[in-house]
Amino acid sequence: MAKVMRQALDSACFLNTNRRRIGPGGENGTFSRQPAGRRCYLFVVALFLLCLPRLAVAGSWNSPAQALAQKIVTVTGPGAVAITVENRSSLSKKDADAIGGLLRVELESLGVRPVPPQQAAASVAVWLSENPRAYVWVAEIRAGTAEPSVVMVELPRAEDGGFLRESAAESIRKIALWAQEERILDVLVLEEQTAPTQIAVLDGEKVAIYRMKNGKWAQEQNLAISHTRPWPRDLRGRILGAQDHLFDVYLPGVFCRSTPSLPLALSCRESDDPWPLVAPDRGGYSPAGRGAAVPPLGAFYSASRNFFTGALTPGLGKMTNAGKFYSAAPLPRESYVLWLFAETGGEIHLVDGVTEQAEKLGWGSDVASVRTACGANWQVLATGTGDGNEENGGDSVRAYEVADRDPAAVSAALNLSGEITALWTDAKGDSAIAVVRNRESGEYEAFRLGVVCSQ
Amino acid sequence: MKRFGWAWFAASSMLLRSLMGPAAAETRPQYGGTLRIAMLESPGSLDPSDATQPDSLARRNLLGLIFETLVTVDERGRVQPALAVDWQAASGKQRWQFRLRRGVKFHDGSGLTAEIAASALRTANPSWKVFAEGESVIVEMDRADADFPAELALPHNSMVKRMGNGKLSGTGPFHIEDWQAGKKLTLGAEENQWRGRAFVDRIEVEMGRNFHDQLVELDLGRADLIEVPPETGPRVATEGRRVSASQPMELVALVFSGEAQSAEEKLLRRALAHSVERASMRGAVLQGAGQAAASILPNWISGFGFAFAGAANLELARREREQVRSAPNLTVGYDANDSLARVLAERVALNARDAGISLQTTTAAKSDLRLARIALPSADPWVALRGVAEALGVALPRTSGTSVEELYAAERGLLAGQRVIPLFHLPAEWAASNALQDWSPAADGGWRLEDVWLGKVAMGKSRP
Numbered sequence: 001m002a003k004v005m006r007q008a009l010d011s012a013c014f015l016n017t018n019r020r021r022i023g024p025g026g027e028n029g030t031f032s033r034q035p036a037g038r039r040c041y042l043f044v045v046a047l048f049l050l051c052l053p054r055l056a057v058a059g060s061w062n063s064p065a066q067a068l069a070q071k072i073v074t075v076t077g078p079g080a081v082a083i084t085v086e087n088r089s090s091l092s093k094k095d096a097d098a099i100g101g102l103l104r105v106e107l108e109s110l111g112v113r114p115v116p117p118q119q120a121a122a123s124v125a126v127w128l129s130e131n132p133r134a135y136v137w138v139a140e141i142r143a144g145t146a147e148p149s150v151v152m153v154e155l156p157r158a159e160d161g162g163f164l165r166e167s168a169a170e171s172i173r174k175i176a177l178w179a180q181e182e183r184i185l186d187v188l189v190l191e192e193q194t195a196p197t198q199i200a201v202l203d204g205e206k207v208a209i210y211r212m213k214n215g216k217w218a219q220e221q222n223l224a225i226s227h228t229r230p231w232p233r234d235l236r237g238r239i240l241g242a243q244d245h246l247f248d249v250y251l252p253g254v255f256c257r258s259t260p261s262l263p264l265a266l267s268c269r270e271s272d273d274p275w276p277l278v279a280p281d282r283g284g285y286s287p288a289g290r291g292a293a294v295p296p297l298g299a300f301y302s303a304s305r306n307f308f309t310g311a312l313t314p315g316l317g318k319m320t321n322a323g324k325f326y327s328a329a330p331l332p333r334e335s336y337v338l339w340l341f342a343e344t345g346g347e348i349h350l351v352d353g354v355t356e357q358a359e360k361l362g363w364g365s366d367v368a369s370v371r372t373a374c375g376a377n378w379q380v381l382a383t384g385t386g387d388g389n390e391e392n393g394g395d396s397v398r399a400y401e402v403a404d405r406d407p408a409a410v411s412a413a414l415n416l417s418g419e420i421t422a423l424w425t426d427a428k429g430d431s432a433i434a435v436v437r438n439r440e441s442g443e444y445e446a447f448r449l450g451v452v453c454s455q
Numbered sequence: 456m457k458r459f460g461w462a463w464f465a466a467s468s469m470l471l472r473s474l475m476g477p478a479a480a481e482t483r484p485q486y487g488g489t490l491r492i493a494m495l496e497s498p499g500s501l502d503p504s505d506a507t508q509p510d511s512l513a514r515r516n517l518l519g520l521i522f523e524t525l526v527t528v529d530e531r532g533r534v535q536p537a538l539a540v541d542w543q544a545a546s547g548k549q550r551w552q553f554r555l556r557r558g559v560k561f562h563d564g565s566g567l568t569a570e571i572a573a574s575a576l577r578t579a580n581p582s583w584k585v586f587a588e589g590e591s592v593i594v595e596m597d598r599a600d601a602d603f604p605a606e607l608a609l610p611h612n613s614m615v616k617r618m619g620n621g622k623l624s625g626t627g628p629f630h631i632e633d634w635q636a637g638k639k640l641t642l643g644a645e646e647n648q649w650r651g652r653a654f655v656d657r658i659e660v661e662m663g664r665n666f667h668d669q670l671v672e673l674d675l676g677r678a679d680l681i682e683v684p685p686e687t688g689p690r691v692a693t694e695g696r697r698v699s700a701s702q703p704m705e706l707v708a709l710v711f712s713g714e715a716q717s718a719e720e721k722l723l724r725r726a727l728a729h730s731v732e733r734a735s736m737r738g739a740v741l742q743g744a745g746q747a748a749a750s751i752l753p754n755w756i757s758g759f760g761f762a763f764a765g766a767a768n769l770e771l772a773r774r775e776r777e778q779v780r781s782a783p784n785l786t787v788g789y790d791a792n793d794s795l796a797r798v799l800a801e802r803v804a805l806n807a808r809d810a811g812i813s814l815q816t817t818t819a820a821k822s823d824l825r826l827a828r829i830a831l832p833s834a835d836p837w838v839a840l841r842g843v844a845e846a847l848g849v850a851l852p853r854t855s856g857t858s859v860e861e862l863y864a865a866e867r868g869l870l871a872g873q874r875v876i877p878l879f880h881l882p883a884e885w886a887a888s889n890a891l892q893d894w895s896p897a898a899d900g901g902w903r904l905e906d907v908w909l910g911k912v913a914m915g916k917s918r919p
């Protein structure tokens with residue numbers, strides 16, 4: 001059966017589970033816009049995606065089951081044997097049952113005849129266990145009054161099980177983009193059709209360019225980031241599309257600029273230039289619907305800390321210093337732009353260039369605004385403590401609208417699988433990039449978050 | 456118990472999180488403040504290579520704030536780069552080359568060089584052949600050792616620069632500001648540490664504080680992080696404090712002072728092992744903390760700890776005892792300052808008497824066996840096993856093997872010597888103030904204080 005699954009996977013696979021990379025639309029939110037036939041096809045593919053890690057692991061159980069069966073038979077020899085299998089690992093009951101079944105088949109193929117204990121010449125107790133590095137399958141073999149023998153095999157643990165099993169939120173939809181062990185700082189979608197087809201992933205040491213080929217992300221280029229000073233802890237950074245070249249990278253005390261086209265080169269220099277708070281217009285970020293255009297605004301970022309110093313350029317009206325803040329989000333109004341600054345002291349500072357006020361809203365440190373077709377056309381995504389998310393202890397993201405100066409939640413909290421380490425408005429302005437450190441795997445997972453209208 | 460170690464650790468983390476209330480994890484770390492720690496131990500030296508200092512998790516954690524090693528072992532037992540960016544083996548894993556990270560500086564401002572690194576390793580391991588070669592450190596051994604990088608992650612192999620005035624300089628996230636041996640340690644955040652400056656400005660460690668005093672200091676807001684004995688962890692948590700735990704990293708065991716000299720002595724030891732009622736001791740004395748153990752390595756590290764049988768069998772113990780014609784009166788020693796050790800030793804003596812074995816408790820330095828608490832040195836199973844063997848004074852055969860079966864055979868061999876009767880594996884536990892944010896000790900008990908930060912005490916949905 002495992003072989004059949006394997007073959008099916010080989011033919012349908014567009015996810016490389018070994019490398020823990022996720023294909024487009026790997027989570028949710030994009031399928032409903034497809035034509036019916038394609039929708040069906042994508043549904044099947046999505047079903048495969050959801051099952052894939054388990055199936056892939058199932059395929060890899062054959063070999064250790066064979067090895068353990070061989071070791072057991074070396075001790076017992078062929079004949080009547082009582083066999084029990086107990087799961088002492090984090091494997092699910094279903095998986096453990098499947099492994100037990102495989103093991104019995106392998107033992108039978110080697111001449112062992114499973115019988116009840118009272119008819120057995122030997123008894124074999126198999127425990128499916130684990131340690132931090134591997135699954136450990138242990139068999140204790142008792143025959144007569146002799147000292148029991150213990151044999152065992154190990155196989156590496158699958159590390160990516162949790163990523164695809166996230167449940168969907170109702171109003172904020174997330175699409176998995178990328179996961180890796182190194183801390184992801186930002187992701188720039190360079191090309192997309194119905195789903196991203198080329199992305200640039202920024203971490204502390206490189207920008208990696210990936211392209212979707214045959215349903216898998218394939219690395220196109222790896223551009224090293226040079227820096228002489230150590231990065232601060234809680235490293236943050238941005239990668240933003242540019243007008244006359246492909247992208248710019250902003251890191252604490254460092255600025256990098258790419259060449260215009262592939263194959264790319266990246267030149268980095270020490271710099272205290274301000275970081276753009278509004279992504280440059282790449283042909284997709286012109287505000288649509290209600291609201292004024294968002295004029296460019298830059299903010300200076302501390303080279304040795306994790307916040308913006310507060311200094312703004314060119315400023316908001318007469319205000320050129322907003323106080324130290326972690327993140328900022330513009331909300332265009334009819335005739336002005338309301339800026340929200342998540343200050344390091346915990347308050348949200350609302351500034352329109354003429355008036356300003358600070359509110360304790362109970363939001364987290366990261367805010368990002370997105371342009372949508374819902375409600376007032378602009379929502380703020382704000383991080384927060386997981387709402388009923390005790391199961392994995394992760395953070396959450398919730399969408400708010402800000403009527404006048406009073407924010408109101410317009411979505412349920414989207415619980416995530418760990419701590420949110422980055423939340424930035426996407427280049428097009430209609431979604432946000434969130435990076436989450438998965439509490440189980442320790443990996444950093446980048447998602448694209450979009451607000452979906454309730455009707 | 457279906458899901459053992461990792462699930463248990465996750466559950467304890469969740470417990471911690473629920474006790475914290477709506478945690479402020481969504482808030483970005485803030486810089487500044489002084490983190491105050493109280494601890495029981497009173498180390499007399501901060502020199503990682505000082506072999507006269509007893510090894511303990513607390514000492515390791517202190518050293519880890521100041522000093523770093525070439526590599527580290529992560530929570531999954533994998534060797535990770537630290538001051539060395541990569542490494543390779545040659546000559547059948549007898550020669551190891553570690554290439555140093557560039558730009559790393561000691562707290563005195565000088566750079567880490569291969570010569571200094573080699574010197575530090577030679578000081579800690581006089582028998583090793585270590586030398587510098589370009590930007591690399593070479594270690595040559597007389598036999599192959601596939602697990603050598605994990606051994607380099609042990610704290611005594613830290614990179615230490617010895618200054619002319621007898622002071623020590625490290626490359627870790629904190630530098631020493633003030634050191635009153637055994638009493639108080641003040642550390643300052645190293646501004647240009649290669650991994651980035653720590654969030655807190657300063658750490659003050661008060662040493663030699665008993666657990667009761669530590670708890671009072673936490674409750675009065677005079678400490679942010681204190682130790683909690685595992686047996687009191689549940690009570691401390693139910694009283695509303697934030698308690699978190701490592702995976703079991705301490706072995707509690709009965710250790711005989713020497714090898715069994717006769718077949719009868721071996722039988723008596725076996726009888727004693729069969730008499731110990733670990734389960735009832737764990738419930739009554741440890742209040743359910745830790746895990747009853749018949750293995751040296753905890754199950755979460757090896758994956759096969761349960762395969763060593765440890766259930767009490769009083770009938771068998773009596774039968775074995777009866778086969779011993781002249782059984783001596785035995786004494787079991789324990790540390791007079793360790794109340795848990797005293798109670799456990801008394802329970803062991805009681806169990807022994809039930810089996811007909813005469814066993815008296817004593818705090819005298821000399822005894823036939825002692826109740827020992829051995830801190831496992833690493834989450835790497837081979838390094839941990841060797842460390843325990845060393846603590847027992849027993850040689851563990853060197854092996855080039857790395858398979859789980861070879862590990863099992865090595866542990867089984869160690870136990871077959873009958874020098875040690877494992878009793879329990881205990882976690883390390885701590886209670887933290889509400890101000891301490893992002894406090895999440897590693898599975899192996901590592902503090903990771905460079906990543907914590909201090910928020911305001913008020914917790915809740917509203918921002919601090």
